Amino acid sequence: MSLTHFPAMLTSETEGWSDIERSHPPARSLMFGLVMPLSIIPPAMVAFAELAYPGAIFPLSVPAMTGGQLLASGIVLFAVQLAMVSFMAMLIQRMTSDQDHDPGYEKAYTLAAIAPVPLWLSSLALFVPSLTVNVLVVVAAWFASAALIRHGVRPLLKVNDERKAHYISNLVTATGVMAWFALMIISAALLSVLHGLAAMF
Numbered sequence: 001m002s003l004t005h006f007p008a009m010l011t012s013e014t015e016g017w018s019d020i021e022r023s024h025p026p027a028r029s030l031m032f033g034l035v036m037p038l039s040i041i042p043p044a045m046v047a048f049a050e051l052a053y054p055g056a057i058f059p060l061s062v063p064a065m066t067g068g069q070l071l072a073s074g075i076v077l078f079a080v081q082l083a084m085v086s087f088m089a090m091l092i093q094r095m096t097s098d099q100d101h102d103p104g105y106e107k108a109y110t111l112a113a114i115a116p117v118p119l120w121l122s123s124l125a126l127f128v129p130s131l132t133v134n135v136l137v138v139v140a141a142w143f144a145s146a147a148l149i150r151h152g153v154r155p156l157l158k159v160n161d162e163r164k165a166h167y168i169s170n171l172v173t174a175t176g177v178m179a180w181f182a183l184m185i186i187s188a189a190l191l192s193v194l195h196g197l198a199a200m201f
Contacts, residue, residue, distance in 0.1 A: 006117060010147040017155035020110065027089070027109040031082070035113050038120040039081040043074030045126040056129035080186055084179055088112040088172075095171050096157050099164045103157040111149065111156050115176060118144035142180075146173045 005016030025033075047070040049057050065073070089109035096103050122141035125134045150169045159165040 006148075009114075009151060010144055011151070013151045013155050017152060020114075021155055024106070025110060027106050027113075030110060030113045031085075034117075035082060035085050038117060039078050041120050042081070042123040043077045045123040046070070046077070047074055049126040049129070053129040057126060057131050057134055076186075077183075080183055084183060085109070085112050085116070088115075088176065088179060091175055092157070092168075092172055095168055095175075096159065099159070099168060101157070101159055101164070103159075107156050107158070111152050111172070114152060115145050115149050115172070117148070118142075119180065142177070145176065149173050149176070 005019065008015035009017060050065055050070055051067075086109070089105060089112035092112055093103065093105055093108035096108065118141040119138070122134075122137045125137035128134065146169075149172050150166075153159055153165045153169045153172070154162075157165075157168070159168060
């Protein structure tokens, strides 16, 4: 699967999706080939922003964290992202099963792995030391993720009924938003703890 497919997948239920369906990527391959590499980007970019211009994007992170603190927070954020994708895959399978259709865990994991790609890539905006720019990029990434979910439910999960597909996509999107906010809360709490430790020592 290539990232070059993603622009077309935002607006089509066939372009890119049909290639993924034909290849039947197993969850393990997606985890090592897509989820893990892209999950490295947010913690790496947070570390870059903290070291390059502390306080410019994260106003509460002053003084800047040490390299060890950034490494610790990055490892936790990376692990939480991996767990979140697996958790979303289980929820997608459950939501689809509630609509009398079980796509299997592999298909559910495929959608759970593809949907957050825009959010992972949006962290590259941290190269720009502006909170406003980063907020706008994240909002745009959320719309893109919602579009991927909306156009991926029918081809990946094989939900032929348009009404059911629309309902499932709305549920998955809403759950994804809550999961993302939970991830942000965890990350903010971790940063706060690490800054408190830095102030003590």
